[in-house]
Each structure stands twice: as structure tokens, then as C-alpha cells.
Amino acid sequence: MDVKFGKVVSLAALLVYANSVHCFKCYRCSSSTSFKDCNKAISTVNCEELQGLGSLQNVTFACTSVSLTGTIGKRYIKTCIPSLPEFQFCELLKNQTQTLSGMVVQECNVCYRELCNGSGQLNHITNLLVSSVALSTFMLLLKIK
Numbered sequence: 001m002d003v004k005f006g007k008v009v010s011l012a013a014l015l016v017y018a019n020s021v022h023c024f025k026c027y028r029c030s031s032s033t034s035f036k037d038c039n040k041a042i043s044t045v046n047c048e049e050l051q052g053l054g055s056l057q058n059v060t061f062a063c064t065s066v067s068l069t070g071t072i073g074k075r076y077i078k079t080c081i082p083s084l085p086e087f088q089f090c091e092l093l094k095n096q097t098q099t100l101s102g103m104v105v106q107e108c109n110v111c112y113r114e115l116c117n118g119s120g121q122l123n124h125i126t127n128l129l130v131s132s133v134a135l136s137t138f139m140l141l142l143k144i145k
Contacts, residue, residue: 023048026063026080027118038076044115047080062110063117070103078117086110
């Protein structure tokens with residue numbers, strides 16, 4: 001009985017470890033001051049676990065670093081997005097932010113390796129806005145397919 005229980009526990013631990021290994025990770029932070037300030041409170045996030053993104057099936061992810069300015073001030077954000085070519089994502093972001101919030105995209109970078117949007121990795125919006133654009137992008141992609 002103890003041997004079987006030990007095997008079950010080992011298998012469960014292996015499955016948990018394997019699942020955590022396969023989750024795509026990006027850095028995540030937000031600041032109204034600068035990317036340097038954003039990096040002070042930076043954390044890692046499993047993209048599959050983000051609300052709205054993780055429920056999509058067969059999705060690949062990328063990391064982004066975005067800065068915006070507008071009537072409500074400046075926003076510097078790093079987070080996960082559905083994987084799109086940088087030009088396509090940034091154009092969509094520019095159109096959506098201008099329309100929805102009147103903010104203007106100052107910088108928009110996309111990278112495709114895990115944790116590639118950390119400090120020094122990319123050049124220098126609120127999280128909700130980026131997540132909204134990411135979700136809109138996937139809805140658009142689903143309609144195209």
C-alpha cells in the first residue's frame with residue numbers, strides 16, 4: 001500500500017512540475033512614472049493563468065513592453081499578450097487605445113522568448129487596456145480562421 005501511494009505522489013508531483021515547466025512566462029508590472037519604476041515592482045506571471053487569456057485553447061504567447069501618454073498621464077506596462085507579429089499588435093494597440101481612452105502609444109515592443117521583457121531586454125496603459133487589446137486580437141483571429 002505504501003509503495004503504491006508513493007508512486008501516486010511521485011506521479012502527481014511530476015505532473016505539477018511538468019505543467020509549471022510548460023507555462024510561458026513574462027514579466028509583469030505597471031507604473032505611471034517610468035519603466036525603471038515599473039521594474040521595482042516587477043513579478044513573473046504565467047501567461048496561461050491570466051484572466052481572459054488562459055481560457056483560450058491552443059494559444060501561444062509573447063511578452064510586451066508598452067508606454068502610453070494621454071490626458072490621464074503616462075503608463076508603462078509589461079505583461080503577456082497573445083503571440084502576434086510586433087507590427088500587427090502595436091498597430092492594433094495604437095488604434096484601440098486612441099479610440100477607447102484617447103491615449104497615444106509612445107513605445108510598443110513584443111518579444112517571443114520567456115521573460116524577454118525584463119529590464120534591459122526591451123526599450124522603454126493600463127493592464128486592463130493591454131489585456132483588452134490582447135483579448136480583442138484573439139477574438140479577431142478566431143473570426144478570421
